[in-house]
Structures are given as structure tokens and as C-alpha cells.
Amino acid sequence: MNFLSEPRKWERFFWPILASALLLALWHYSVVWSGTKVFPSPREVLNGMGDLLRHHVLWRDIVDSLRRVAAGFGAAVVLGVPLGLTLGWYPAANQVVNPVMQLLRPISPIAWIPVAIIFFGVGDRAAMFLIFLGAFFPIVVACISGVSNVPSVFRRAGRNFGLTAPQLLAKVLLPAALPQILIGLRIALGIAWLVVVAAEMIAVDSGLGYLVIDSRNSGKRYDLVVAAILMIGVIGLVLDLAFRRLEKLRSVRWGFRFES
Amino acid sequence: MQDESAARTTVRVRLRPIAFIAALLVLWSIGIRREPSHLLPGPWGVVGGIADLVRHGLLLKYVVASLFRVTWGFVLAVVLAIPLGLAVGWYRRAEMALNPILQILRPISPLAWIPIAILWFGVGDLAAIFLIFVGCFFPLMLTAINAVQSIPAVYVNAGRNFGLSSAALVYRVLYPAVVPNLIVGLRITLGIAWLVVVAAEMIAVSSGLGFLIIDARNAGNRYDLVLAGMLIIGVIGLLLDMGMRSLEKVKSFRWGYSED
Amino acid sequence: MSLTQPVSVPAAVTTKLSVEHVSMVFERDGKSTHVLNDISLDVGDGEFVCLLGPSGCGKTTLLNAMAGFLSPTSGEIKVSGEVVRKPDPRRIFVFQERGVFPWLTVEGNIGFGLSKLPRLEREKRVAYYVKMVGLEGFEKTYPQELSGGMKQRLEVARALAVNPDMLLLDEPFGALDSITRLIMRGELLRIWEAERKTIVFVTHDIDEAVQLADRVVVMSARPATIQQIVNIDITHPRDISSPRYLELRDGIFQQIGLAHKV
Numbered sequence: 001m002n003f004l005s006e007p008r009k010w011e012r013f014f015w016p017i018l019a020s021a022l023l024l025a026l027w028h029y030s031v032v033w034s035g036t037k038v039f040p041s042p043r044e045v046l047n048g049m050g051d052l053l054r055h056h057v058l059w060r061d062i063v064d065s066l067r068r069v070a071a072g073f074g075a076a077v078v079l080g081v082p083l084g085l086t087l088g089w090y091p092a093a094n095q096v097v098n099p100v101m102q103l104l105r106p107i108s109p110i111a112w113i114p115v116a117i118i119f120f121g122v123g124d125r126a127a128m129f130l131i132f133l134g135a136f137f138p139i140v141v142a143c144i145s146g147v148s149n150v151p152s153v154f155r156r157a158g159r160n161f162g163l164t165a166p167q168l169l170a171k172v173l174l175p176a177a178l179p180q181i182l183i184g185l186r187i188a189l190g191i192a193w194l195v196v197v198a199a200e201m202i203a204v205d206s207g208l209g210y211l212v213i214d215s216r217n218s219g220k221r222y223d224l225v226v227a228a229i230l231m232i233g234v235i236g237l238v239l240d241l242a243f244r245r246l247e248k249l250r251s252v253r254w255g256f257r258f259e260s
Numbered sequence: 261m262q263d264e265s266a267a268r269t270t271v272r273v274r275l276r277p278i279a280f281i282a283a284l285l286v287l288w289s290i291g292i293r294r295e296p297s298h299l300l301p302g303p304w305g306v307v308g309g310i311a312d313l314v315r316h317g318l319l320l321k322y323v324v325a326s327l328f329r330v331t332w333g334f335v336l337a338v339v340l341a342i343p344l345g346l347a348v349g350w351y352r353r354a355e356m357a358l359n360p361i362l363q364i365l366r367p368i369s370p371l372a373w374i375p376i377a378i379l380w381f382g383v384g385d386l387a388a389i390f391l392i393f394v395g396c397f398f399p400l401m402l403t404a405i406n407a408v409q410s411i412p413a414v415y416v417n418a419g420r421n422f423g424l425s426s427a428a429l430v431y432r433v434l435y436p437a438v439v440p441n442l443i444v445g446l447r448i449t450l451g452i453a454w455l456v457v458v459a460a461e462m463i464a465v466s467s468g469l470g471f472l473i474i475d476a477r478n479a480g481n482r483y484d485l486v487l488a489g490m491l492i493i494g495v496i497g498l499l500l501d502m503g504m505r506s507l508e509k510v511k512s513f514r515w516g517y518s519e520d
Numbered sequence: 521m522s523l524t525q526p527v528s529v530p531a532a533v534t535t536k537l538s539v540e541h542v543s544m545v546f547e548r549d550g551k552s553t554h555v556l557n558d559i560s561l562d563v564g565d566g567e568f569v570c571l572l573g574p575s576g577c578g579k580t581t582l583l584n585a586m587a588g589f590l591s592p593t594s595g596e597i598k599v600s601g602e603v604v605r606k607p608d609p610r611r612i613f614v615f616q617e618r619g620v621f622p623w624l625t626v627e628g629n630i631g632f633g634l635s636k637l638p639r640l641e642r643e644k645r646v647a648y649y650v651k652m653v654g655l656e657g658f659e660k661t662y663p664q665e666l667s668g669g670m671k672q673r674l675e676v677a678r679a680l681a682v683n684p685d686m687l688l689l690d691e692p693f694g695a696l697d698s699i700t701r702l703i704m705r706g707e708l709l710r711i712w713e714a715e716r717k718t719i720v721f722v723t724h725d726i727d728e729a730v731q732l733a734d735r736v737v738v739m740s741a742r743p744a745t746i747q748q749i750v751n752i753d754i755t756h757p758r759d760i761s762s763p764r765y766l767e768l769r770d771g772i773f774q775q776i777g778l779a780h781k782v
Contacts, residue, residue, distance in 0.1 A: 007352055019357035038379060092276075099277045100284065106451060106497020107490050110371075110459035111470065114477040114486045118299055153619045156589055161633040161682065162609040171632075175623040194369040198459055201371055209372065216375040225375045229368055236367020254622035254664045 048223035072131025084143020142184020146177030179255020309488035333392025345404025370395035403445030447504035542595035573739035
């Protein structure tokens with residue numbers, strides 16, 4: 001088979017399945033040959049997952065994690081989008097606020113835990129605050145860049161048709177910036193998912209992150225640890241894919257280049 | 261005459277963000293003074309905290325520790341992920357094979373790997389470096405894959421047209437074409453590395469800026485040190501980002517960018 | 521003909537647009553660029569006028585000033601006696617097809633300026649203009665799926681739907697292939713004759729100017745002045761092989777200083 005020829009349709013399934021099977025085999029045999037007593041084999045992880053599901057633990061933790069993400073991410077959208085749009089619309093305002101944002105942005109949300117605990121105590125609220133922090137800056141940045149990248153023809157055409165400033169924002173700038181805003185939202189959601197897991201490992205006692213840390217601490221159940229880790233990956237992927245579907249809507253499709 | 265007033269306006273414009281920051285600091289101090297029993301310090305308290313750290317020689321020690329881990333984790337990830345990613349991006353079948361696996365592993369917070377990191381490396385520097393490596397590996401790999409796939413076909417065709425061998429094609433077309441995208445990816449991933457190191461240090465090691473934050477709180481609610489730590493984290497993260505941006509400006513890389 | 525005196529319009533037509541001694545200077549990083557130099561021009565109601573000149577000579581700048589997107593550094597532009605200060609739906613600017621809004625369908629775009637109308641009236645108008653520019657069947661299509669020529673037609677339809685007094689077109693056919701361009705010129709003339717709007721059309725294509733305009737305003741390179749105004753006295757449809765056409769066209773060629781043989 002010529003390695004550079006166009007792949008056929010069946011290959012879309014063949015290669016990933018082959019690679020995954022090889023990986024699983026590699027994993028399995030590494031565990032067997034190294035004689036480790038602790039690190040789980042693929043089968044043990046599968047059993048572990050069954051265990052979690054059977055005891056209803058997994059569902060509750062998944063729901064808890066998703067709930068926190070929804071709240072933190074939702075708050076970040078509600079506060080971040082209007083702020084970002086405003087800053088993009090008034091470059092002067094952006095110039096004033098930007099240095100503060102650039103300073104706060106590289107601080108990991110996890111580093112805010114002590115501060116979060118002061119204001120929210122230990123528990124759900126603190127976790128949601130951390131998620132909010134993680135998602136807020138990417139959303140604001142995406143909105144700013146979305147608005148400022150709107151080609152000036154659109155702005156001019158809008159003014160030509162007699163639109164007032166608020167109408168211009170709603171009927172021209174927002175739709176024109178929407179593709180970029182959506183990308184920012186998707187990335188922010190990914191970050192929110194990372195933060196919730198990390199926050200749960202430190203500051204709360206439920207959720208997938210907590211499951212990871214707890215499985216190890218209370219009994220070195222590494223099969224559960226790996227099972228939880230994989231669940232985190234899968235759910236994160238599902239969230240991402242769901243969001244990508246939004247990008248296919250006709251009224252924003254034009255802003256993306258899709259692979260055929 | 262015109263130059264004078266232009267110069268005055270520039271100064272006034274430059275002062276605005278500073279005035280904004282000053283206003284925020286004032287609000288902060290007022291807020292703290294209203295509740296003197298509050299655990300959080302005012303701005304001067306934070307300055308005192310920094311002075312404290314300097315006096316005990318801890319500031320430099322912790323900054324160096326964090327930077328040390330970031331550097332190792334980041335560089336290892338770059339050295340492994342970029343060539344691998346470029347190769348995978350070049351061969352469609354390789355990308356098809358590995359993509360699902362990458363997509364599942366990507367949304368997993370590096371911190372979720374802590375139990376495994378501790379299992380393999382024990383508590384300490386290596387575990388932290390491993391976490392940073394994991395946090396950087398997947399984004400870098402995906403960046404490299406994406407960079408290769410974004411090379412306009414015309415470049416490759418032109419290269420082949422001029423009779424370039426595969427090796428020459430890689431060296432003279434592929435590599436220069438991907439460099440701009442790679443550099444942006446490096447900058448973003450370095451930002452991620454900085455977030456991860458702080459979080460990792462809060463859990464898995466006993467030095468570094470992240471450790472400072474958790475320790476300052478646990479050993480006596482020294483919130484002045486907590487905030488001082490956060491501020492330093494922000495500043496260094498910003499400096500790292502600015503450093504990478506200046507790399508983007510190096511002339512031979514600039515062809516990939518329009519005016520920012 | 522003096523180059524700096526206002527050029528008046530034939531007596532029987534009222535003046536729609538009047539450009540009076542307009543100059544435009546741009547400042548950038550301390551450097552001044554003189555783009556327009558003392559331009560004076562009158563355009564009559566229902567006239568089709570072409571601004572012709574090499575790329576970058578400032579004709580687009582003049583057009584933008586007429587639309588109200590830019591203010592002249594000196595001089596005034598008046599439409600129907602009122603000084604132009606800002607953009608207005610009575611003077612619609614048609615960009616090179618890239619002004620079409622990609623997030624709206626054909627119908628959505630055409631109806632863009634009609635939001636103040638009651639729904640039934642709006643739908644009627646949209647349908648009318650869809651038909652007029654020949655986009656039937658594509659009402660629910662998004663611009664992404666249209667060809668360049670179709671997008672251009674869409675933009676013209678959107679402009680006409682708000683019933684403006686004037687249309688200002690900035691090299692609208694520049695991005696189209698030459699065959700489509702010929703077709704589109706015919707379409708534009710057809711539409712113009714149906715609605716008789718005042719049109720100011722910017723182009724760098726001499727043939728295009730002579731084929732379309734009642735009068736061709738030949739502009740010099742930057743800083744632009746009006747070199748000559750040519751009256752195209754051939755009635756439509758114009759035979760592009762007729763001696764009069766070639767005579768007028770060659771005259772402009774010579775005026776611009778172009779060689780006649782390739």
C-alpha cells in the first residue's frame with residue numbers, strides 16, 4: 001500500500017482500532033512482564049469501571065463534576081462575553097484593562113484556592129469560583145479578538161444602512177464575531193474541565209477528580225484511579241465534540257474551514 | 261508644535277492603565293481597612309510579604325525551583341512531541357490511527373495523573389516534571405500535527421516540482437513552513453506549563469511557588485505570603501509569555517504573521 | 521476646459537451630488553499624504569458617472585467621502601443641497617462582494633435594511649429584488665455557496681432594496697473573471713434603467729467606464745485631480761465596435777498617456 005496515497009473509507013476505522021489495540025496490548029504485556037503488583041492491567045481497569053458503575057459512585061461523581069463546570073462556565077460566559085465585547089468595541093477601554101488581565105491570566109486557578117476558601121469556604125462554591133476563573137480569561141480574550149477582527153467592510157455597511165451603535169453591535173458585530181467567540185468558548189470549556197478535576201483533587205470531596213485522589217488514598221486502588229482518569233478523558237472529549245457541533249450551524253459555518 | 265501635543269497625548273494614554281491599577285489598589289485597601297479582622301492583607305501587606313520572602317532568601321529559591329521544573333518538563337515535551345507530531349501530521353494514516361487516543365488523553369488534567377506520577381517517581385521533583393511533561397506533550401503534539409496539515413499544498417507541490425528528495429523536502433519546505441505555527445503553539449504551551457507547575461507544586465512537592473502558597477496558608481494563614489506568591493506567579497508567567505512573543509518577532513519567523 | 525472650475529451638469533437635469541473644491545490629506549506617523557487635490561464635480565439626478573483612474577489614485581477615497589465615511593480635509597460635498605456628514609441609507613455603498621454578510625441568507629441580506637417595514641411588505645420587496653438580480657431559487661442560500669458574480673448581485677440587490685437616492689460602487693466587478701464582468705455590466709445597466717438611480721462608479725478599466733457611463737471623470741495619479749471629463753454620448757445598448765465608441769475610448773487612452781499597441 002502506497003503510504004502517500006489517498007486513504008480509503010474503511011481505513012478511517014481500521015487504523016485507529018489497530019493503534020488502540022496495539023497500545024492496549026503493549027499496556028497489558030508491560031504490566032505482566034514487569035510483575036507490578038500495583039499498576040493495573042487493561043482488564044483490571046475495565047473491572048474497576050464496572051465496580052464504580054455498579055456502586056453508583058461513578059454516576060454521582062460525573063454529575064457533580066458536570067454540575068460545577070456548568071455553574072462556573074456559565075458564570076464565565078455571562079460575565080465574560082459582555083465584557084469581552086465591550087473591550088473589543090472600545091479599544092481605549094481594552095488598553096486600560098489589558099495590563100491587569102495579562103497579570104492575572106498566568107496565575108493558575110489552583111493558586112487561587114486559599115483565596116477562594118476565604119470567600120467561599122471549602123466546597124462546591126469554591127470549586128465553581130476556580131472554574132469561573134479558568135474559563136473567564138479565554139472567553140474575554142476570544143471576544144475581544146473576535147470583535148476587533150471583524151472586517152471593517154461589515155461595520156461600514158452597517159453604518160451605511162443607518163444602524164445606531166447598539167444595533168450595529170447586535171446585528172453586525174456579534175454575528176460577525178460569533179465564529180471566533182465560539183472557538184473561545186469551546187477552549188474555555190476544555191479548560192473548565194481541566195480545572196474542575198484539579199479543584200476536586202484539592203478542595204472538595206466529590207466528583208471525578210476526588211475519585212482519582214480518593215481511590216489511591218483509601219486503598220491504593222489504582223484500577224479505579226486509571227478508570228476514573230479514562231472517564232475524565234472520555235467526558236472531556238464528549239463535551240468538546242458536542243460544542244463542535246455548534247460550529248456546524250449554518251449561521252456560523254461560514255467562519256470555519258471544515259475538513260471535507 | 262504638533263510633536264509636543266502628540267507626545268503629551270501618548271504620555272496621558274500610557275498613564276491610563278496605571279491609573280486604573282492604582283484605583284483598584286485603593287479600592288482594595290479601603291475594603292481591607294473596613295474589616296481589620298479579615299485574613300486577607302491589603303496591598304502594603306503583600307509588599308511586606310515579598311520583602312519577607314526576600315529577607316529569608318526564599319523568593320529566589322522558590323522561583324528557581326519552579327522555573328527549573330518548568331524548563332525540564334517543557335523541553336522534554338518539545339523534544340519528543342514536536343518531531344513525533346510533525347511525522348504524524350505528515351502521514352495521514354498515522355494521524356488517523358493516533359487521533360482518537362490523543363483526543364481522549366488531551367482533556368485529562370495533568371493533575372489527574374498525580375497518583376500515577378507518585379507511583380512511578382515518588383514525591384518530588386521528578387513527579388512534578390512528569391506532570392508538566394504530560395501537560396505539555398499533548399498540546400504540542402496536536403500543534404505540530406495541525407501545523408503540518410496547514411501547510412498549503414502549493415508549497416509541497418512546488419518542492420516536488422523542483423525535484424526535492426524527501427529529506428530535502430522536509431528540511432527546505434516543511435520545516436520553514438511550520439515554524440510560525442509552532443512558535444505560537446510553544447508560547448501557548450509554555451503558558452500551560454506554568455499553570456501546571458504551580459498546581460503540581462501545591463500537591464506533590466515541597467518547594468516552589470505553588471508550594472509557597474499552600475504552605476503559607478497551612479502553616480499559619482500567612483495570606484500576605486499567599487498573595488505575594490500569586491503576584492510573583494503572575495509576573496513571571498507574564499515575563500515568560502513576553503519572552504516567547506519576542507521570539508515570534510525574530511525576522512526570519514515573521515512571514516507567518518500579519519500585524520498583531 | 522479648466523481643471524479647477526466646477527464642471528456643471530447639462531441644464532435640463534437637477535444636480536444630485538455636488539463636490540466643491542474637495543481636498544483630502546491623510547496624516548500618518550507625522551507624514552502627510554495628499555490624496556485628493558481640489559476636486560470639483562457635479563453629478564445630475566439619475567446620471568451614471570464613472571470615476572476612472574489608476575489604482576491607488578484616490579478615487580475610492582473620493583467615493584468614501586461622497587458616502588460620508590470620510591470627511592474632506594477641505595471643501596464640501598453636498599447631496600440634494602445637504603452637506604454630507606455621515607453615512608446614510610440614501611447613499612448606499614456597494615463594496616466588492618465582500619460586503620455581503622456571510623451569516624445571513626440571500627433573503628436575510630436583502631432584507632437587512634428593511635427592518636422597519638412590516639413583515640409582509642418586507643417579504644414582497646425582498647422577493648422583488650431577488651427576481652430583479654436573477655437570484656431566484658437561492659433565497660435560503662448562504663453567501664458561502666454563491667459564486668462571485670452571484671454575491672455581487674446580492675450586494676446590489678441589498679443596496680437597491682432600501683430604495684436609496686444614490687448608489688456608490690467601488691470597483692464592484694474587480695474580483696470577477698472577465699466574462700462574468702461583461703455579463704454583470706449588462707445587468708447593472710438593466711437595473712439602472714429600470715430604477716434610474718444616480719450612480720457613481722469607480723473603476724480602473726477604461727472599457728468598463730466607456731461602456732457604462734454617461735460621463736467619465738478621468739482622474740490623475742495621486743494627488744488626484746480631474747484631468748478630463750468625457751461625455752459619452754452614445755445611447756444604450758452601446759456597440760463596442762462602433763467607431764464612436766472606439767474614438768471616445770482611444771481619446772481616454774491618449775489622455776492617460778497609454779500606448780495604443782501591445
